[in-house]
Amino acid sequence: MLTTSYRPRIQTFREDIIRTLPKAPNTKQGIEALRAQPTNRLILAFLTWRMRLVPIKPREVRVWASGVSRLEFKAIRPKIRSFLSKVESGQDLKPHLSDLVNTKGVVLPGASQSARGQDIDSVLIRDGLHHFHIGRKEAGNPKGRSGTLIFAEVLEKEFRIVALSNHQAFTIGTPEHLRFFKVCQAYISKDIPEGQAFMSRPVMASGHPADLVQFSNRCAMEIERLEPSLDDPEFMDRLYNSYSVDSSGNAFRRPERPELVWYFEDMKFGFLEKKTNVFFCIFPFYER
Structure with a gap:
């Protein structure tokens, strides 16, 4: 399969994405299919997977009373006390996410029919809610699966529990799906005056959120625009003058010969200076 030739720095960026993404199937054919995709589509696949992860940081647990x-909450709290403690202390919540996060980051040609669509979390995309498994891992339950799922909006400093449900919430037409759908709609519209029309998050025919598609396109365009400048001393002068201090007020140390690579820090896009490990943000998708 023929692939487009890219500048070395862009090629390295693309290969990093391909290597990082959990692929189904993880075969030579699948990897070549990824390599044949334009950069904006690679970025879209990567960010659609990345948004399913939860950045590790302490958060205050709150409960949305309408959900x-x-x-x-009082009845279930003893069962989820350990999980809530992890949230509050900033531990890694990835073990409580769906296994699809580890295995179906992107579904490629050659995957089984049952894998189709498993690289997109529609509830997260449409309603902004992650879901977490709260079962305890043990011999009879090695994956820690549980009947109850916690659906929460994960903000920068807050873990807001919006609904308690089970896997029937994902099965269209079931009573639990209908109940859960009503909770999600009520949550989305909670700040909208009663009777006023509103639109849920726009989603493309592919299942990807429209704003993420636009963001991916914008990142790819910026790569093409700025790539020729990243080895230009005058560009480096302007860059370090613009980013003279970091968010804490500390001066950025400029190496004699900065080495920039294209990079994503969570959902933020920019470039990383490899010698000092300093990230220069160009576009933040959103803060979380």
């Missing part, structure tokens, strides 16, 4: 009643 989870006080009595419901």
Whole structure:
């Protein structure tokens, strides 16, 4: 399969994405199919997977009362105390995410029919809610699966529990799906005056959120625009003058010969100076 030739720095960036993405199937054919994709589509696949992960940081647990009643939360709290402690102390929550995060980052030609669509979390994309498994891993339950799932909006400093449900929430037409759908709609519209029309997050026919598609396109265009400048001393002068200090007020140390690579820090796009490990953000998709 023929692939387009890219400048070395862009090629390295593309290969890093391909290597990082959990692929189904993870075969030579699948990898070549990824390599044949334009950069914007690679970025879209990568960010669609990345948004399913939860950045590791401490968060305050809160409960949205219109989705989870006080009595419901009181009844389940003893079972989820360990999980809530992980949230509050900033531990890694990846073990509580779906296994699809580790195996179906992108579904490629040659995958089984049952794998189709498993690289997109529609509830996260449409409603902004992650879901977490809260079962304890043990001999009879090695993956820690549980009947109850916690659906939460994960913000920068807050872990907001919006609903308690089970896997029937994903099965269209079931009573639980209908109940869960109503909770999600109520949550999305919570800040909208009663009776006023609103639109849920726009989603493309491919299942990807429209704003993520636009963001991926913008990142790819910026790569093409700025790539010729990244070895230009005058560009480096302007860059380090623009980013003279970091968010904490500390001066950036400029190496004699900066070495920049294209890079994503969570959902933020920019370039990383490899010698000092300093990230220069060009576009943040959103803060979380």
